[in-house]
Amino acid sequence: MESKHSDDVIGRARVQDTPELEAYYKxxxxxxxxxxxxxxxDIEPWEPRTSSVPMLWKYDDLRELVLKSSDLVTPEKAGRRVVYLVNDKRKDVSAAVGWLYTGxxxxxxxxxxxxHRHKASALRFIMEGxxxxxxxxxNKVTxxxxxxxITPNSAWHEHGVAENGKTCVWQDGLDIPLVNALEANDYAVYDGKQPxxxxxxxxxxxxxxxxxxPSGHNWDKPYSPLFKYAWKDVYPALLETAKVTEDSPFDGVLMHYSNPLTGGHxxxxxxxxMQLLRAGFKGKPHKHTGSFVYQCAKGSGYSIIGGHRFDWAARDIFCVPSWTTHEHHNASESEDACLFSFNDLPVIEKLGLYQESIND
Amino acid sequence: MESKHSDDVIGRARVQDTPELEAYYKxxxxxxxxxxxxxxxDIEPWEPRTSSVPMLWKYDDLRELVLKSSDLVTPEKAGRRVVYLVNDKRKDVSAAVGWLYTGxxxxxxxxxxxxHRHKASALRFIMEGxxxxxxxxxNKVTxxxxxxxITPNSAWHEHGVAENGKTCVWQDGLDIPLVNALEANDYAVYDGKQPxxxxxxxxxxxxxxxxxxPSGHNWDKPYSPLFKYAWKDVYPALLETAKVTEDSPFDGVLMHYSNPLTGGHxxxxxxxxMQLLRAGFKGKPHKHTGSFVYQCAKGSGYSIIGGHRFDWAARDIFCVPSWTTHEHHNASESEDACLFSFNDLPVIEKLGLYQESIND
Amino acid sequence: MESKHSDDVIGRARVQDTPELEAYYKxxxxxxxxxxxxxxxDIEPWEPRTSSVPMLWKYDDLRELVLKSSDLVTPEKAGRRVVYLVNDKRKDVSAAVGWLYTGxxxxxxxxxxxxHRHKASALRFIMEGxxxxxxxxxNKVTxxxxxxxITPNSAWHEHGVAENGKTCVWQDGLDIPLVNALEANDYAVYDGKQPxxxxxxxxxxxxxxxxxxPSGHNWDKPYSPLFKYAWKDVYPALLETAKVTEDSPFDGVLMHYSNPLTGGHxxxxxxxxMQLLRAGFKGKPHKHTGSFVYQCAKGSGYSIIGGHRFDWAARDIFCVPSWTTHEHHNASESEDACLFSFNDLPVIEKLGLYQESIND
Amino acid sequence: MESKHSDDVIGRARVQDTPELEAYYKxxxxxxxxxxxxxxxDIEPWEPRTSSVPMLWKYDDLRELVLKSSDLVTPEKAGRRVVYLVNDKRKDVSAAVGWLYTGxxxxxxxxxxxxHRHKASALRFIMEGxxxxxxxxxNKVTxxxxxxxITPNSAWHEHGVAENGKTCVWQDGLDIPLVNALEANDYAVYDGKQPxxxxxxxxxxxxxxxxxxPSGHNWDKPYSPLFKYAWKDVYPALLETAKVTEDSPFDGVLMHYSNPLTGGHxxxxxxxxMQLLRAGFKGKPHKHTGSFVYQCAKGSGYSIIGGHRFDWAARDIFCVPSWTTHEHHNASESEDACLFSFNDLPVIEKLGLYQESIND
Known part of the structure; x- marks a missing residue:
């Protein structure tokens, strides 16, 4: 009989349980x-191991419920009026995937x-309004x-919609689960509105x-001074780049929002x-470390993630867990599709933990 | 009756449960x-929140059991013959404190x-032998x-003791729990011994x-080329520095092992x-983010951690969880005491999560 | 009688010549x-000391002679068909100002x-065509x-004008005098045209x-991958920035061409x-280390440099030597003026030699 | 007849003088x-071109004259009592080689x-006393x-010898010629002595x-906090490194004084x-950009520089100009020889101008 504590390979633990050992363990x-x-x-797996499952949240299903929240609660009472999306296997940490929260x-x-402000960082991707x-x-940014x-960590922030505007809906992305796991989160409320x-x-x-x-600024913050990356500039830049660039077999034309002072995240x-999948693009499968939350910004298509197919259209949100094989496809033969995504790659990269594999 | 979902402060969620809301939640x-x-x-606490408790492991208690392992199992069968130290509140992730493993x-x-090698990083502090x-x-290092x-991530490594040596005991420190949590660990065995x-x-x-x-090397690794920091050099350097340095009120003469190519971790x-507490040193209390595992390298004293006193002498191991108030004292009026420690500060600092407080 | 070797201030050399000393010197x-x-x-002056004089080169004076060169020599014979602008006090090193060449x-x-290629770096600012x-x-750039x-150091480069184009005139800027002074220049010819x-x-x-x-590039060069900064993007960016920015009292709206991977030069x-002087802008005087060559890109105005007034209009070129007081004025009350400039600030800054003064 | 302005190679200027051209030039x-x-x-040479010649200054010749200066002038009158060494071809800029001053x-x-202080940087290598x-x-450093x-740029500095000491002689190295050439030098005297x-x-x-x-310092200066590199530590480190290191064919065991916070200069x-040439070491010839001033710290040997042999013993000083072929030899078969040197490599490297060649 083989012990539950063994692994029949040289260089791995292969100790048989004995009464003497069991006494020793006690x-x-x-x-x-x-x-x-x-x-x-168990704690030294052969390959990266995720505890998240791939999921898709259809905006058609959620939109009515999201808007209904504005009938049910006030911002004053709710703090923020948000429906958050939670991974079936990460409910304990309120994460959409890995250590990333989205709502x-x-x-x-x-x-x-x-x-208010907090040690967790936040970002927004605008959906409606x-x-x-x-x-x-x-700094006010429309x-x-x-x-x-972006709303970087420990920056005071507040949001609103002009009186003459239209109801705004946006996706929030935060690293709350990560910062909680690292036992470093905090929270403070500002007395009123910022000047x-x-x-x-x-x-x-x-x-x-x-x-x-600009000359004469002395930006010394560890995040981008750009604060907003406007679609009216981003989409043309994607199209221009697409003209001269070969597709990544996995991601089409993939571009990273960057800090212009560092070239980094x-x-x-x-x-x-933001990535552009040309009409008819059929991505190849690969996997890598890092957790990703996507929102379709334009067009429609589907992704096969961990063996399951998820069909998405504009405003749908889905996730790709770490080390999970995935491929993206544009369903249209005439229109391009654009996917926004956010991720924890700064963490994975800075800690030396990035790896990828094109073998499934 | 107050809802379990409320918090009676402006800027926090303060929504009362109602039947309509409960239906909405479902x-x-x-x-x-x-x-x-x-x-x-709950997920946005006012202050950093740890799930670990302070603990002390007396070497007197453990030494016999550690040595006994060499009667019970072979290195070949056990992989490595290690007794690991586990925090009462972190047994699920086999961590001594936070996301740090020690054994x-x-x-x-x-x-x-x-x-073998793994994406987790490892370090050793030598106790006996x-x-x-x-x-x-x-690179062989005695x-x-x-x-x-140090044994940095993804570096092949193996250990041994010379035939004419004496039984060696050392403390291992690894970030296995962290790298598992970040879903990025892996493991590989080397076929035999490295040339x-x-x-x-x-x-x-x-x-x-x-x-x-040295001239002519091209060290491009993201870790220190120094590999070993020898006590025969470290202790004199501490003493020399102590001659010209004022004590930190919290840590005495505290010095960081550093990468000579970057000045960093x-x-x-x-x-x-490594820190030196002069004879009679009485540290003041403070707290900060980051998790720490200590080993007393010389002398004796005590630390008050989260309100509990832990007395330590050479070879004892203890931990300080994140954001837990602590103070260190040298118990002797004539001999200095030295504390080795390792931590996850590179993670905390790179992610912008360090903060400290001298208020308890 | 005072010795030529003295300076009547404490902390300076104040030795009187004597027969004994003169024998010693010999x-x-x-x-x-x-x-x-x-x-x-002499070699330790109280303040930075330039050997260049401020100068202005009127394009009206030079244009005909520049174009005439295309009748007089072929590119094959001349290498490059260039009229270079030389400072009256820097003819020995063929510099327009300091250690900067322009033509x-x-x-x-x-x-x-x-x-061809060389260790000297080059840049171009397009004037006509x-x-x-x-x-x-x-990489072909139109x-x-x-x-x-830009044409960075040691990059192969060649220029041309399309058959159906119009005669092109541009300003070259190079650090040839600097790289020669640092005894590091070289030169190589490419056999034919680059693929x-x-x-x-x-x-x-x-x-x-x-x-x-863009994702997937691995740009590891020590210069900007952007290669071209197009006026059709630059001028609107200047105007947008001008809307939200207060003027520098010295430079109006001053923006630096930057490497998007580093935020640096x-x-x-x-x-x-590139800087924009609003209609009616009257700059204040200041001085700083570093040598500058300007070309007026739009509008007209004048600069007072080292006490002399230089009137400029589009395409005129002028220079500001190191530590020379200067001020810029837009002569028009209705049209903005734009000044392109290049400089040796990367050298001055990296070597810790930058300083400025608003006192004349 | 060939014009003095031509070079008979494609890609170089090869224009024949004509009366029309000569009129054009005027x-x-x-x-x-x-x-x-x-x-x-002329200004774009095929290879780096130096204006310095290799030279050796024998301490035996100079020592008496150096000491005599203390009879001839007081420090108060002389500013500093220094005999400076000047390259036969760089007298105009008071440089020993390239843009480096030594005395x-x-x-x-x-x-x-x-x-006093100045924008020029200084270093010392102690010879006697x-x-x-x-x-x-x-910061007082003995x-x-x-x-x-080291005495970095813009740092206040003063020197002295204790009452009970012995007359001290040291070599100064400064970048005065460079900082003057870059038109950025300045000078200030401190009123009295620094606290x-x-x-x-x-x-x-x-x-x-x-x-x-050390923990708790916040060193933000762009130079090494180490200030002194003591021979009592440096020489043993050289010997230890020599035990495990293969010689550079050109430089034996060559080690750079470094900033422990950056690994840089x-x-x-x-x-x-500092470099150690083992007993019997015979260096191979090579050349590279950058200017170097050497002082023999121990032993004796000779260098062949630009085709000339220079024999040196302890305290002798010599120079190697940029792009000048050189080789070093230990003259002894039993004793090691040590060469201290300083250079302008930080300038050459930061500006992208380093290159070397093992072909003469």
Whole structure:
């Protein structure tokens, strides 16, 4: 009979249980200790192992419920009026995948929240509406559909929609589960609203231009000064790049939102990308470490993730867990499809944990 | 009656449960979703929150059991003959504190293991014995008591003790729980023993010298080339520094093992320090993020951690969880005490999550 | 009588010549040595000291002569058909100011040169024409008036104008005098024309977009991948920034061409900027280290440099030597003026030599 | 007849002078301009070109004269009592080689200077004496023979010898010629002596230890905090490294003084090295960019530089100009020889100008 603690390969734990050993294990347990070989094979897996499952959230299913929240609770009472999306296997940490949280927030015209901040970082991808804005550390930034906006860790932030706007819906992405797991999260509320320290859109306008950087600023923050990456600039840039670029076999034309001062990720813990799948694009399968949440920004298609097919159209949200084989396909032969995604690659890369495999 | 989902402060979720809301929550649940305000106050704590408890492992209690493992199992069968130390609140992830693993390994004269590697990083602090060595990516490094040795992630490594040596005991420190949590660990066994690529102690001797760096190397690894920090050099350096340095009120004379090519931590995910508490040193309390495992290298004293006193002497191991108030005291009025420690500060710092507080 | 070797201030050399000392100096000279105090005050000036004078080159004066060069010599015979601008005090090193070279190059439709490379870096600012292009390390980049293009050190490069284009004139900027002074220049000719390695404008299109960076490239060069900064993007970016930005009292709206991967200068030895002086802008005087060559890209105005007034209009070129007080004025009350400039700030900054003063 | 402005190779200027061209050149000259092809081949050499010649300064010849300076002038009158060594071809800029200055300074017991600072950086290599010290930005550092000490740019500094010491002689190395050429030098005198801000040798003791860095400092200067590299540590480190290292064919065991916080050069503009040539070492010839000044610290030997043999023994100083072929030989078959050197490699490397060749 083979012990449950063995693994029949040289270089792995292969110890048979015996009465003597079992007594030994018990004695160790009383001292807050254990024998490594009883757990080694479990805690040292041959390959990366995820605890998340791939999932898709259809916006058609959720939209009505999201909007209904604005009838049910006020922003004042709810803090933020958000429906969050939770992975079936990560309910204990309120994560959509891995250590990433995502939710859908709704704000009506004329509504605005008080400011707060936390060690967790946040980002937004705009889904619906007009007249929405955010204020981050005194910088007011307006946004439109498919714009990508960041709220870095420990920055005061508040959101709202202009009186003459239309109800705004956006996707929030946060690393709350990660920062909680690292036992480092905190929270503070601002007494009222922040005073503005610059004209509206000062930072996106100053830093967005054509490889130009403004003189005389001394940006010393560990995140992008760009704050907003506007779809009206991003989509043309994707199209221009697509003209001269060969597709990645896995991702089509994949571009990363970047910090123009470093060429790196937009924030310290989360990165984000926009990719264009040309009409008829059929992606090849691969897998890599890192957790990803996608939103379809344009067009429609499907992804095969961990062996399951997920069909998506604009505004649908889905996830790809770490080390899970996935491939993306544009379902249309005439229209391109665009996928926004955010991820924990800054964490994975900085800690030396990135790897990928094209073998399934 | 107050709802379990409320928090009576402006800027926090304060929604009362109603039948209508409860129906709404159930509907959301069927779609893999939830209302953020039902969990917000829990996942966004006011202050960092740890799930570990402070613990002390007395070497007097453990030593006999550790040595006994060498009677009970062979290195071949056990993989590595290690007693690991586990936090009462972190048994699910086999961690000593936070996401850090630690264990005590024993190797007899003439024993050696086959090589393996993993995405988790490892370090060793030598407790007993003579003639011990490690081979890391083809570099053989010998070690003695109180030496600190690194085995960076994905480096092939194997250990042994010379035939004419004495049984060696050392503390292992690894980030296995973290790398598992980040869903990125892997494992591979080397077929046999590694061929040596340089004379014994080539790297420690070449890089250890007095601010000198060898010409002609092209070290491009993201960890220290120093590999070994020998006590015979470290302790005199501590003493020299102590002559000209004022004590930190919390840590006495605290010095970090560093990568001489960057001034940063020795590895990407774990840092390590040695500190000297002068005779009679009485540390002040503070707390900060990051998890720490200590081993007393010399002398004796006590630490008050989270309100509990832990008395330690040479070779005892204890832990300080994240955001847990702690203070260190040298119990002797005549002899200095030295504490080795390792931590996850590279992770905490790179992700922008470090903070400290001198208020309890 | 005061000695030529003295300076009547404490902390400076103040030694009187004596017959004994003069004999001593002669003895030293025979050994390839000297007494420091005989030169100290000269080689250690109280303030930075330039050997260049401010100068202006009117394009109206030069244009005809520049074009005439295309009648007088062929590109094959001349290497490059360039009229270079030389500072009255830097003729020995063929510099326009400090260690910077500049010239005006003319290329006719259908002409193209063979490729070469050198350790000196080069940049171009386009003054006239249509259909011009450069090929840098196999990347073909087309350009139009007021575009800024780089040719980094040791990159193969060649230029030309399409058959159906119009005669192109551009300003060249190089650090030839600096690299010669540092005794590091070299030169090589390419046998023929370079094969293209990517579609035309591949790099400018891939890297120019709205804070997006292309995935999958591994740019490891120490200069900007952007290669071209097109006026059609730069001028709108200036205008957008001007809307939300307060003027620098010295420079109006000053923006630096930057490497989107680092936020730093476009090349290792030369930086470049574009600045907008609003209608009616009257700059204040200041001075700083670093040498600058300007070209007016739009509008007209004047600069007071070292006490002399220089009036400029579009296409005029002028220089500001190191530590020379200067101020810029837009002469128009209705039209903005734009000044392109390039400089040696990367050198000055990396060596820790930058300083400025608003006192004249 | 071939024009002096031509070079008979494709890709080089090969224009024949004609009366028409000569008239054209004159017209250009009146406008502060010239035709590039008349100077192109001269300012764009095929290979790096130095204006320095190799030279050796025998300490036996100089020592008496150096000491005599202390009879001839006081430190108060001379500023600093220094005999400087000047290259036969660089007298115009007071350089020993390239843009590097070197001199020999003498200070008697009980003497000390007032403090000053300058944008030029300085370093010292101690040749004779006891009780010498320097004070750099309030940090007093004592030194002994063969110690290497830095005085970074813009740091206040003063030197002296203790009352009970012995006359000290040291070599100064500065980048005065470079900083003058870059038109950025300045000078200021301190009113009196600096107050000390830390115990003697605080920085060398705190940062020198065995890969340890002190906690709690926030060193933000662009140069090494180590300030002194003591021979009593450097020579043993060289010997230890020599045990495990293969010789460079050109330089034996070559080690760089480094900044322990960056792994880079000790200062922004000058680097320094110590190398050990084993008994009987015979170096191979090579050449590279960068200028070097050597001092023999131990033993004797000879170097062949630019085809000339220079025999050196302890305390002799010699130079190797840029791109000049050189080889080093230990003349002894029983004793090792050590060469200290300093250089402008930080400049050459940061500007992308380093290259080497093993072909002569």
């Amino acid at each position: 004695e160790l347990e009383t001292l807050g200790a254990g024998a490594l070989w009883t757990v080694a094979n 859908i927030q709704v704000t009506r015209p004329g509504e605005s929240t008080s400011a 007009e007249g929405g804005y955010t204020v981050v550390d005194g 946004f439109e559909v498919n714009d990508f906006v 503005l320290i610059a004209p509206t859109n000062f930072l996106p306008l100053s830093y967005a231009g054509a490889g130009l950087l 937009v924030m310290q813990t989360m990165g984000a990308s | 509907e959301l649940e069927t779609l893999g979703a939830g209302a953020l305000w039902t969990v917000a106050n 005590i390994q024993v190797t007899r004269p003439g024993e050696s293991t086959s090589a 003579e003639g011990g060595y490690t081979v890391v990516d083809g 070690f003695e008591v109180n030496d600190f040795v 040596l690529i340089a004379p014994t102690n080539f790297l420690p001797l070449s890089y250890a010298g007095a601010g000198l760096l 020795v590895m990407q995910t774990m840092g390590a320090s | 003895e030293l000279e025979t050994l390839g040595a000297g007494a420091l105090w005989t030169v100290a005050n 005006i190059q003319v290329t006719r439709p259908g002409e193209s040169t063979s490729a 249509e259909g011009g292009y450069t090929v840098v390390d196999g 350009f139009e008036v007021n575009d800024f293009v 293209l390695i990517a579609p035309t404008n591949f790099l400018p299109l891939s890297y120019a977009g709205a804070g997006l960076l 476009v090349m290792q030895t030369m930086g470049a900027s | 017209e250009l000259e009146t406008l502060g301009a010239g035709a590039l092809w008349t100077v192109a081949n 020999i300074q003498v200070t008697r017991p009980g003497e000390s200077t007032s403090a 006891e009780g010498g010290y320097t004070v750099v930005d309030g 030194f002994e023979v063969n110690d290497f000490v 000390l801000i830390a115990p003697t040798n605080f920085l060398p003791l705190s940062y020198a230890g065995a890969g340890l860095l 000790v200062m922004q503009t000058m680097g320094a090295s």
